[in-house]
Amino acid sequence: MSPNASIRAADSRAEARALSAAATTAGHAPSIHNTQPWRWRLSSDELDLYLDRSRALDVTDPDSRLAILSCGAALHHALISLAADGWHTILARMPDPAHPDHLAQLRLDHRIPVTPDARRHRQTIKLRHTDRRPAPSTPLDTGRLHAVGAAVESTGAGLHLLRPDQVYDLAAAADHAQRAEAEDLAWQAELHYWTGGTRPLGSGIPDTAIPDRATQTTVPGRDFGHHGDLPVSAEHQNDAAFAILYGPGVGEVDWLRAGEALSAAWLTATELGLSVLPLSATIEVAVTRERMRSLLSGLGRPHLVLRFTTGDPAATATPHTPRLPTDQIIERF
Ligand SMILES: Cc1cc2nc3c(=O)[nH]c(=O)nc-3n(C[C@H](O)[C@H](O)[C@H](O)COP(=O)(O)O)c2cc1C
Numbered sequence: 457m458s459p460n461a462s463i464r465a466a467d468s469r470a471e472a473r474a475l476s477a478a479a480t481t482a483g484h485a486p487s488i489h490n491t492q493p494w495r496w497r498l499s500s501d502e503l504d505l506y507l508d509r510s511r512a513l514d515v516t517d518p519d520s521r522l523a524i525l526s527c528g529a530a531l532h533h534a535l536i537s538l539a540a541d542g543w544h545t546i547l548a549r550m551p552d553p554a555h556p557d558h559l560a561q562l563r564l565d566h567r568i569p570v571t572p573d574a575r576r577h578r579q580t581i582k583l584r585h586t587d588r589r590p591a592p593s594t595p596l597d598t599g600r601l602h603a604v605g606a607a608v609e610s611t612g613a614g615l616h617l618l619r620p621d622q623v624y625d626l627a628a629a630a631d632h633a634q635r636a637e638a639e640d641l642a643w644q645a646e647l648h649y650w651t652g653g654t655r656p657l658g659s660g661i662p663d664t665a666i667p668d669r670a671t672q673t674t675v676p677g678r679d680f681g682h683h684g685d686l687p688v689s690a691e692h693q694n695d696a697a698f699a700i701l702y703g704p705g706v707g708e709v710d711w712l713r714a715g716e717a718l719s720a721a722w723l724t725a726t727e728l729g730l731s732v733l734p735l736s737a738t739i740e741v742a743v744t745r746e747r748m749r750s751l752l753s754g755l756g757r758p759h760l761v762l763r764f765t766t767g768d769p770a771a772t773a774t775p776h777t778p779r780l781p782t783d784q785i786i787e788r789f
Pocket residue numbers: 484485486487488489490522523525526529584585586587588660661677678733734735736737760776777
């Protein structure tokens with residue numbers, strides 16, 4: 457083999473490795489009920505992201521907005537992995553209008569210097585997790601929340617921090633949404649499938665991540681229909697901040713971008729010592745989604761509610777939720 461040919465062969469092996477690492481890293485992303493509704497197709501020079509409807513929630517999320525949002529978080533994780541491997545990536549969102557489940561296409565363009573931010577974010581991907589415990593009584597400082605807001609804005613989305621009076625509106629809407637959902641037997645069955653004892657291997661929410669009693673919070677967290685094993689305090693929590701993640705429109709590409717913004721927000725928050733809990737019930741129910749929209753006063757369309765609390769350094773780490781084996785989410789060509 458000529459020296460040039462062997463350099464080209466080494467380059468293409470490095471590209472294939474970086475793309476494979478990106479799809480694997482993306483598997484750590486958060487997703488509604490830990491459904492992991494993504495599928496990656498990997499070839500030697502391209503990585504394609506698809507929505508996997510077999511893992512979407514037909515009852516809770518009939519438009520697949522939260523499934524696509526989850527895929528957007530996975531996409532952002534993949535982009536971080538590529539940047540941390542020193543690649544500038546060309547990204548096409550919704551590249552094929554005839555196939556709306558084809559959410560994104562990534563191609564490696566040229567080498568770039570690796571920034572400390574990219575390296576740190578890639579490490580944070582493995583540390584990030586959902587924390588459903590009430591906050592310790594440590595006030596949140598607004599500087600850290602503004603840094604999270606800036607991370608969201610860098611992706612083209614916005615984060616609206618709710619005022620105390622708006623938090624009471626959110627609490628009422630969350631209560632209403634959860635009651636409406638709980639009356640629906642099909643919804644209960646779907647929740648139980650993903651978060652009960654029969655959840656599919658490698659996915660769903662295990663009892664170790666579900667509070668062992670009802671949490672005393674102003675805005676109710678997800679009612680999983682049973683208590684889990686996660687020890688939580690019996691004290692009332694009042695030191696949380698709540699925000700609405702929003703974007704300019706409603707449609708597949710908006711939900712995908714909202715997921716990218718969620719990943720950016722969550723990684724930054726984790727690095728700043730903040731815990732994050734997504735609360736999607738008010739987005740799942742049309743009437744409360746409208747209520748969230750009105751809280752934005754024309755800023756944009758609501759995609760997800762987020763609770764921020766100061767991480768409790770004294771608390772034991774919550775165990776990580778499981779993930780599907782890579783051969784179930786990555787197809788290699
Ligand atoms: C779009 C979306 C909506 C979510 N909604 C909720 C929610 O309403 N309540 C909740 O407790 N967790 C919610 N989560 C957190 C997921 O359950 C969590 O990401 C998943 O179980 C994986 O766990 P991990 O984040 O610890 O890796 C949501 C996550 C996403 C991405």
